[in-house]
Structure formats: C-alpha cells, structure tokens
Amino acid sequence: MQLLVVLCEFLLSLHAPSCSAATDTLSRGGSLAGDERLVSSNGKFALGFFQTNNSNSSTNTTSNSYLGIWFHKVPKLTPVWSANGEPGLQSFFTGAHDLRRRQPAPSLFCWPTGDGNLVLRSSSNSSDVFWQSFDYPTDTLLPGAKLGRNKVTGLNRRFVSRRNLNDQAPGVYSIGLAPGLDESMRLSWKSSTEYWSSGEWNGNGGYFNAIPEMSDPAYCNYMFVNSDQEFYFSYTLVNESTIFQVVLDVSGQWKVRVWGWDRNDWITFSYSPRSRCDVYAVCGAFTVCSNSANPLCSCMKGFSVRSPEDWELEDRTGGCIRNTPLDCNDSNKHTSMSKKFYPMPFSRLPSNGIGIQNATSAKSCEGFCLSNCSCTAYSYGQGGCSVWHDDLTNVAADDSGEILYLRLAAKEVQSGKNHKHGMIISVSVAAGVSTLTLAFIFLIVIWRSSKRSSHRVDNDQGGIGIIAFRYIDIKRATNNFWEKLGTGGFGSVFKGCLSGSVAIAVKRLDGAHQGEKQFRSEVSSIGIIQHVNLVKLVGFCCEGDRRLLVYEHMPNRSLDVHLFESHGTVLGWNIRYQIALGVARGLAYLHHSCRDCIIHCDIKPQNILLDASFIPKIADFGMAKFLGRDFSCVLTTMRGTIGYLAPEWISGTAITSKVDVYSYGMVLLEIISGRRNAGKEAFADDDHAKCFPVQVVDKLLNGGIGSLVDANLDGNVNLYDVERVCKVACWCIQDNEFDRPTMVEVVQFLEGLSEPDMPPMPRLLHAFRIMNLIALQSVVIVLGSKGQFRSKDFYRKIKRNKNAGTRVEHSV
Numbered sequence: 001m002q003l004l005v006v007l008c009e010f011l012l013s014l015h016a017p018s019c020s021a022a023t024d025t026l027s028r029g030g031s032l033a034g035d036e037r038l039v040s041s042n043g044k045f046a047l048g049f050f051q052t053n054n055s056n057s058s059t060n061t062t063s064n065s066y067l068g069i070w071f072h073k074v075p076k077l078t079p080v081w082s083a084n085g086e087p088g089l090q091s092f093f094t095g096a097h098d099l100r101r102r103q104p105a106p107s108l109f110c111w112p113t114g115d116g117n118l119v120l121r122s123s124s125n126s127s128d129v130f131w132q133s134f135d136y137p138t139d140t141l142l143p144g145a146k147l148g149r150n151k152v153t154g155l156n157r158r159f160v161s162r163r164n165l166n167d168q169a170p171g172v173y174s175i176g177l178a179p180g181l182d183e184s185m186r187l188s189w190k191s192s193t194e195y196w197s198s199g200e201w202n203g204n205g206g207y208f209n210a211i212p213e214m215s216d217p218a219y220c221n222y223m224f225v226n227s228d229q230e231f232y233f234s235y236t237l238v239n240e241s242t243i244f245q246v247v248l249d250v251s252g253q254w255k256v257r258v259w260g261w262d263r264n265d266w267i268t269f270s271y272s273p274r275s276r277c278d279v280y281a282v283c284g285a286f287t288v289c290s291n292s293a294n295p296l297c298s299c300m301k302g303f304s305v306r307s308p309e310d311w312e313l314e315d316r317t318g319g320c321i322r323n324t325p326l327d328c329n330d331s332n333k334h335t336s337m338s339k340k341f342y343p344m345p346f347s348r349l350p351s352n353g354i355g356i357q358n359a360t361s362a363k364s365c366e367g368f369c370l371s372n373c374s375c376t377a378y379s380y381g382q383g384g385c386s387v388w389h390d391d392l393t394n395v396a397a398d399d400s401g402e403i404l405y406l407r408l409a410a411k412e413v414q415s416g417k418n419h420k421h422g423m424i425i426s427v428s429v430a431a432g433v434s435t436l437t438l439a440f441i442f443l444i445v446i447w448r449s450s451k452r453s454s455h456r457v458d459n460d461q462g463g464i465g466i467i468a469f470r471y472i473d474i475k476r477a478t479n480n481f482w483e484k485l486g487t488g489g490f491g492s493v494f495k496g497c498l499s500g501s502v503a504i505a506v507k508r509l510d511g512a513h514q515g516e517k518q519f520r521s522e523v524s525s526i527g528i529i530q531h532v533n534l535v536k537l538v539g540f541c542c543e544g545d546r547r548l549l550v551y552e553h554m555p556n557r558s559l560d561v562h563l564f565e566s567h568g569t570v571l572g573w574n575i576r577y578q579i580a581l582g583v584a585r586g587l588a589y590l591h592h593s594c595r596d597c598i599i600h601c602d603i604k605p606q607n608i609l610l611d612a613s614f615i616p617k618i619a620d621f622g623m624a625k626f627l628g629r630d631f632s633c634v635l636t637t638m639r640g641t642i643g644y645l646a647p648e649w650i651s652g653t654a655i656t657s658k659v660d661v662y663s664y665g666m667v668l669l670e671i672i673s674g675r676r677n678a679g680k681e682a683f684a685d686d687d688h689a690k691c692f693p694v695q696v697v698d699k700l701l702n703g704g705i706g707s708l709v710d711a712n713l714d715g716n717v718n719l720y721d722v723e724r725v726c727k728v729a730c731w732c733i734q735d736n737e738f739d740r741p742t743m744v745e746v747v748q749f750l751e752g753l754s755e756p757d758m759p760p761m762p763r764l765l766h767a768f769r770i771m772n773l774i775a776l777q778s779v780v781i782v783l784g785s786k787g788q789f790r791s792k793d794f795y796r797k798i799k800r801n802k803n804a805g806t807r808v809e810h811s812v
Helices: 002-012 087-101 308-312 362-370 410-418 420-452 471-477 512-528 559-564 573-593 647-651 658-673 692-702 719-732 743-750 765-776 792-799
Strands: 025-027 037-039 045-052 064-071 079-083 107-110 119-122 129-132 147-150 159-162 170-177 185-189 193-197 220-226 230-237 244-248 254-260 265-272 287-289 297-299 303-305 320-322 341-348 354-356 375-381 384-389 402-407 484-487 491-498 502-509 537-543 546-552 597-599 608-610 616-618 625-627 637-641 807-811
Touching (some): 147 170, 159 244, 170 244, 362 375, 362 384, 471 491, 471 537, 471 546, 512 546, 559 658, 573 608, 573 616, 573 658, 573 719, 647 658, 658 692, 658 719, 658 743
Antiparallel strands (some): 025 107, 037 045, 045 064, 064 079, 107 119, 119 129, 147 230, 159 170, 170 185, 220 230, 244 254, 254 265, 287 297, 341 402, 354 384, 375 384, 375 402, 484 491, 502 546, 537 546, 597 625
C-alpha cells in the first residue's frame, strides 16, 4: 500500500493538466487522478483507479482501491492487471523513477496496439521500453502476452490468482511453464505443490494434449516458442473485437472466458482442472470437498469455518478450525479409543500421510495415532496403516475412497455422550410428530386427488393445477393401459379418458433409476410452467415404485410421424412454418422467461407434439435441466439424441441453452426437407450424397433453394420464407455456440422483425456426417488425440441401436 501511495504521488507530481478520457497516452507532465482514465486506442481497455466490492457478499461491504487495467467496454468490472503492492508495482515504480532521471527523454504510458499492455517507454525512441505490464502479469493472460521465461534476462512470467473476489493481492495458486522436455503448463499451490498439468505441447496440432478443445480455432490461434532466447506460450484472437480472457481464478482453476452480451456476463467454456475438487487445498484444512454438493466445501465434524467473510468471497484457503482443542493429557477411562475417532467413509485421503510399517492391524494403527499428540487422523486399508499430523488438507468425497478416522477431542466426545439420551427423546418426539403430519397430508392428497379425478381439465392457459392421481384411477382412465400410443426412451404412453370426455396421454415410466430421474425432472420443469407451445402436465401418480405422468392428449401425435412416415399427413408449407415458429416461441420461453433457464436437452421431431389444430407443443422434459440466471450451475453430462447433439456435448465443456438452439436448427432442416438429416434415407440417392445441412449451405451460396424442399409439397412453397428458414437453421447449427442466435432472436427472424445474414459453413458438419455413418454401421472406434471422441462407452451406447434417433445420456 505504501508503494501505491508513492506511485500516486509520482503521477500527481507531473504538474500538467490531466489527460482526457479518450487518450491512450500519458506524457511527462501529465497526471491521472480520481476517476480519470487512459483508454486504449481500440476502446477495449482502460487504466485508472478502481474499487472492488463484491455485491454477493452479505457480510463484507468494504471496498478496496487499486490502480490497474480493466475491460473498458464490459459493464461488469473485470480487472486484468493491478498494481497492488507486490513486485509488479515495485518494478513499475523503479522503471518510472529511472525514466525520470533520464534526460531529455520524457516518459509515456500507453497501449500501442490496444492489447491491454501498459508500457513505460521513451518518446524519442519508441523501441526503448523500460517497463511493461505484460512482463509482470497478475492473474490474466491477455492476447499477445506471454506465459513463460526469457532465457537471456531470466525474467519469468507467471500468473497468480487473486486473494479473493475483493482483494487483488496475490493468492495461493499460480501457473507457469515447467522447465524440461515436456513443455507443459503447471498449476501449483503456494508455488510448491503441483496439482495439474496441461500435458505436452502438440506441435502439429497447436494445442496442449490435456486441453483438446484448443484444437478448435474458433476464437484463438495458439503458439508455443522454445528458442535460445525465450520459452513461452501465447495466443492471438481470430476476431479482435471478441472480449476474451484467460484467467487463473480465485478457485485455482485456469479458465477460458468470453463476454456474452446476450447474458451480460462472462461465459466460461473451459476449466482446468475440470473437477473443482482436483484443485489442491481448494477448501483449506479440515474440510471436505464434494463436487456434487452446494456449497462445494464443508467443515469436518467438530470443526467450524475459520473466516465466514472470506468464504463468502470465495477464499476458503483458511479452512476450518477445531471447536474443542485436543487434550493430550486427558485420561478419561470411560471414553474408549474408538470413540475418540470419527469415521469418514468414501474419502479421498489427505496428502502427506505417513506410513506406519509396525501397525499391522486397524487396532494397532488407531493406537499409534492416539499415542502421538500431533496425530489428527489415521486410515487402515489395503496400503496398510497411514497417519496424519497437524492439518488435514485436500480431503474430498470419493465413492471409491477409503475410510478416514478423524480424531476428536475427548471433551467433545463426552459432551456428545451427555446429550445422547436427550437426542433420542427429541428424535423420537420429532419422528412421531412428522409421522402424524405426513399421514395428515397424505389423507388430504388422497381426498383431493379422488375428488379431482372426476373433474374436467380446463384449457391450456387455465387449469386447476397438477393433480395427484391414485393408481387405481389411472388404470380405470386408461382401461387398464389398453391403448398404447407409443414407446419412448423411458417407458410407454397410453391413451386414456377423464370423466368419460377429456382425453389424456399417460406415460408409464419403466426402470427404477432412470424412471425416477425422468419423473422428478418432468414434474419439476413442465409441471410448474405453462405456455401455449409447451405440453401441459395434468397430473402424476407416485405410489410405491409406480411413476406415471398424465398429459393432455395430442390427437395429431408427433411431428416425426408427418415428416418421415408414409401414413402421416403431408403438412403444407404454411403449417410447417407455424410449427417452426411455435417451437421457437416455446424454447424462448424456457430459456428467457422462466425464473431459471430451463434447457430441454432433447429437442427433436419425436418430442414435438401437435394438437387438433397442428399447434406444436414441446414435450418430454425427462432430460431437462435448470440453470440459475447467474449460470453458476455447470452441466457437463451428455444427454440427448444422436443427430441433434451440439458439438459442445462432445468436447465436455460447460453446457448452455445454445445446445437447444443447435438441436432446433437440425429440426428446422428436417421440416424443410421432410427427411432426416442423418440416417440411411439421408444418403439414399445422389442428391443427398453429402450431409443435408452441408447441402443447404451450398444451395444458399450458389442458388437452388427450391430443390431442398420436401417433394411432397409439389412446389407449393414461399421460396422467400424457405430461404429465411434455411439461413436461420444454418446459424443455429454453427460449431461455436456464441455464433448461434438466442431463441428470442430466432423468433424475431421468423416473425420478420429482423433479417438473418448469410451464414458461414459450419466446419464440423463433415465430421458429424462421418460420426453418423459410423453409428449406422455399428462400428466402435476410439479416435486420436486431436480433441475427438475417446469414450468407448459412448460408442457402445450408439451400437445398441442403428437408427439415427438413438438416445443417449452419458457422462463425459
């Protein structure tokens, strides 16, 4: 902080009038104070004084002031470099002081190329650079900056995380290039414990082996240099207007982010390491990290958070502290050894364990730990006896882990014993009250469901709410499940009737695990929202292991029947256009108008139902997923149907609503052609010798759109509308999710409120054509190391069904 004051005095001592906000240069004699700032020539970055204050923190209201650089155009303050009293500021002041002593050369601060690099140089000789922020980075690697070492000067450019969301001081995580032959990036904790490696640099592919998504040059061109003078990694942007950031986050993850103007927030599409619990000591000492839990970190039994304020600012490195200190002199004979240890099953054991060769049994291992005052835990398993002294760090929940026995204070054990009988009484009373309450609620539900089962179902926008049906009532309504309408991925659908007049469709879910998952997903998603283009959930039944969902009946069945099957009705062009628009409106509602963003995850013609007027209704929400509006929830589990899967499902990056946009684009193409994009019929003649989406782009560029339209329409189409739908579809299936429109924009395109530009050719379409051919031929392969598939399980799932409509749900 003292150096910061000195720097401020230095800047303010340059007596000339202050620079304007539009300049990118501060000459000798200029000043920078208050809210004044330098702005780079391209308007992308700003230098000045800024304050940090995390609005998400309920306990911390203080602000810290810094001199630094941030993204000027981004409304959310995002520093990329800060002068915070560490070596970077010391070198800045030294360079500035050295320049002041040089005569007659005046000093300049500027961004010569608008890349966010603060440069201190001579105005008489622009190549005479005394200092630049790229040589002293903080946590952000900007385009053009270098991660690595200058072999001549010895300057080593490493990146260090910030202390927390408010404090720009260095944290405990850093990343640098490892010296040696492997040429890899390494993440480390306190510059000593490495916990992640990028793998070797693939010179031919231009990416690190452990980061295959780098092989897609959608945003960046990467380079790795190892010469006699330098050893570094760097990148440049494909599109200079992109707001792009590679940052070492407070959490210890190396993140690649793009600013999403539609969300008004940063979108992270690459995490390293992928699992947050793989970050060393991410939760601090005496904690348990669990990727499936929210929050991520929790204190061990007998411990409490050391600093709740820091935890709210995502700095959990302080960990937890013991509620009751260990008393090594305790001689309480009433407390056995085993009761002084708390078992923690399914644990990834902490690091730095000490193996005890003499302890050949669990009892002797326990006794050895108890005899040593500094021993805090032990474990006895296949590897024998291990004990830990002092802090327990890097413990995580692991289904394949071992049992860790945590040492508790004798006083705490005794306290627990004294309250044992009281606890039993309290639990018994609570259990009794809960049983009576549940019984009362159950009787009310049964009474209301039996009463409601004889009522009519109101229209789409009205309704009487979701009905809890009895199983016997559904059996009666479906005539003992007599008329089957179809079979889906998780069960069968039957036609039924309520009160003898209202038609319903009952989905009977099969399989204890998948059926339960789909049941919960559908009730929690479609059950709480209503829209004219979403199928209405009338009610449900949950008795024993029976899981049934009751929907309004769609007399015209699903869209695929009319597009692909000979006995279906040939849909006219106007009806097809209205179906496309209705589905777009339904998806726009799910993505943008609900409290949480709901991603359907399985948009395809089979899941688009048609009512008596051919109004489309999006159905089958068994794979739907909720994402909070802050998009803090990360979805990486593959789900959907082959032929409609967006590329990001394959790469394993975090999933957004744009996967639905991609699937919708593929459906649009099928609405146009009346045939599947992928499947044997798609390659049955010369006209479809190449993937249909590729052909659409060709026709858009070279003419002949009319040849793409379903022949069953006999040319009765509006070619202007056909071209518009083709353009929208091709934008929706772009490789990069950020190139795809939102569903709100799609609706505007189809309503004629705005015009889509000519789309480029999606680069991955040829690759997906090959993938579909492989799926059709039941060939199981594992491709190479350039970012392609690696999962044999994924191909086994494809092999089970030769149809292009194979449905998958697979963790990547």
